[in-house]
Amino acid sequence: xxxxxxxxxxxxxxxxxxxxxxxxxxxxxxxxxxxxxxxxxxxxxxxxxxxxxxxxxxxxxxxxxxxxxxxxxxxxxxxxxxxxxxxxxxxxxxxxxxxxxxxxxxxxxxxxxxxxxxxxxxxxxxxxxxxxxxxxxxxxxxxxxxxxxxxxxxxxxxxxxxxxxxxxxxxxxxxxxxxxxxxxxxxxxxxxxxxxxxxxxxxxxxxxxxxxxxxxxxxxxxxxxxxxxxxxxxxxxxxxxxxxxxxxxxxxxxxxxxxxxxxxxxxxxxxxxxxxxxxxxxxxxxxxxxxxxxxx
Numbered sequence: 228x229x230x231x232x233x234x235x236x237x238x239x240x241x242x243x244x245x246x247x248x249x250x251x252x253x254x255x256x257x258x259x260x261x262x263x264x265x266x267x268x269x270x271x272x273x274x275x276x277x278x279x280x281x282x283x284x285x286x287x288x289x290x291x292x293x294x295x296x297x298x299x300x301x302x303x304x305x306x307x308x309x310x311x312x313x314x315x316x317x318x319x320x321x322x323x324x325x326x327x328x329x330x331x332x333x334x335x336x337x338x339x340x341x342x343x344x345x346x347x348x349x350x351x352x353x354x355x356x357x358x359x360x361x362x363x364x365x366x367x368x369x370x371x372x373x374x375x376x377x378x379x380x381x382x383x384x385x386x387x388x389x390x391x392x393x394x395x396x397x398x399x400x401x402x403x404x405x406x407x408x409x410x411x412x413x414x415x416x417x418x419x420x421x422x423x424x425x426x427x428x429x430x431x432x433x434x435x436x437x438x439x440x441x442x443x444x445x446x447x448x449x450x451x452x453x454x455x456x457x458x459x460x461x462x463x464x465x466x467x468x469x470x471x472x473x474x475x476x477x478x479x480x481x482x483x484x485x486x487x488x489x490x491x492x493x494x495x496x497x498x499x500x501x502x503x504x505x506x507x508x509x510x511x512x513x514x515x516x517x518x519x520x521x522x523x
Contacts (some may be wrong), residue, residue, distance in 0.1 A: 242269070243276050247354035267336050267392060274337045286339060286353065287315070288331045295329035298352070321349050321358040332442045333390040334399075340401060348388070348401065350421060362424050364403065364417060375426040387436055389443025389450035391475040398422040400475050402429075402443070402450065404436035412456050412466070418478060432480055433457075434471055444497045446504055449477045451497050452481075468495065470506070486518050 233241070242250065242264070250273070254261040263269055285300040298315040320329060320341065327343040334340065339351045351358040386405040393400050399421040407413045414436050416429040439453030454471035470483040486506070489495070494509025506518040 235306050239269075243273055247273075251355050267394075267397060270336045286318075286331060286334070288329050290328060290330075293328065294326060297329060297331075318353060319356065321351050321360075322347075322352075331447055332388045335390055335392050335399065338390075338399065340388070342388070350399065359421070361401065361419055361421075362426065364419075364426055367511050385437060387440075387452065388444055389445065389447060389452065389473060391443075391445040393475050394448055395476045396422075399402075402475075402478075403475055404432070404452070406435050406437045408430070429478060432471075434480075436471055438468075439496060441496050443473065444499060445475075446499060446502070446506065449473065450475060451504055453495055453497060470497070470504075483520075487515070490517075500502075 230352045235259075242253070245253070250264055254264050287297065287300055289296050297318045297320045300313055300315045322343060327347075328345065330342045330345075332340040332342055334347070337350065337352065337354060339353060340348065341351055342348050347363075348361040349358050350361065385408070386403055388393055389402045389404075391400060391402075392398075401419040401421075402416065403418070404414045404416050407415060412433060412435045413431060414434055415431050417426055418429055419426050434451050434456045436452045436453040436454045438455045441453070443450035443452045445451075450473040452471045452473070453468065455466055455468050457466055469486055471487065472481040472483060473479075474481070489506075489508050493511050494515075495509070496507050496508055498505050502522045506520065508518070509514040510516070
């Protein structure tokens with residue numbers, strides 16, 4: 228076989244053209260091949276090529292009457308953009324036999340982070356069907372409802388997640404923010420590393436990151452959330468909406484001001500458009516505005 232060795236760049240180009248199931252089989256060839264095919268860089272390159280060739284599927288989770296289903300939506304045509312050319316196919320997801328209530332937290336490099344029954348979290352690779360259940364968050368890191376009776380008076384989820392990739396250490400991280408009941412706009416924070424299967428408590432922050440009711444949006448190692456805090460405007464303190472950034476690598480937080488003129492809009496949430504962070508303002512019954520943030 229040594230006399231028929233391919234140059235590394237040619238071998239990589241061949242592997243990037245293979246379907247996921249074939250790649251899974253090639254992991255058994257050798258340790259070095261397995262290491263290459265499981266590396267985040269290769270996974271990201273293969274995902275980018277799939278997107279460029281319109282072979283990328285969209286995952287949609289539907290919850291009806293306490294039951295969940297996860298569908299993969301992809302186009303059956305190479306050129307048409309008609310909705311009639313898109314087909315939804317049901318997928319087997321982790322612990323489906325237990326009929327859990329499923330929520331998609333986020334995705335990164337082809338991996339999908341799921342929350343099951345509002346408590347358990349797992350990392351799932353839909354292409355290979357492999358998954359890993361995340362270790363339960365230590366009770367010491369949680370805000371206890373018993374210690375704060377006011378928590379029972381608040382509706383909605385008291386926590387939110389963000390899932391991303393730390394390129395400096397080559398590992399995936401899951402950050403969790405949980406608001407403190409009885410303390411205005413204050414959240415505890417903790418972070419999980421997939422490689423070590425461990426949680427670490429982070430310093431609390433002076434924001435309510437659960438106000439948007441949505442998980443963080445991941446772009447190039449940064450997670451973004453809609454948050455609220457109190458700010459001193461000279462004539463007193465006011466509640467201000469803003470975008471909170473969380474650096475997955477150094478685990479620091481930052482602020483980004485919202486565009487002028489949208490404070491108080493109904494249905495404010497973040498997404499990704501063309502690789503850029505975008506802010507969607509849904510003014511019910513009127514219109515939907517989309518702000519794309521290229522420089523911030």
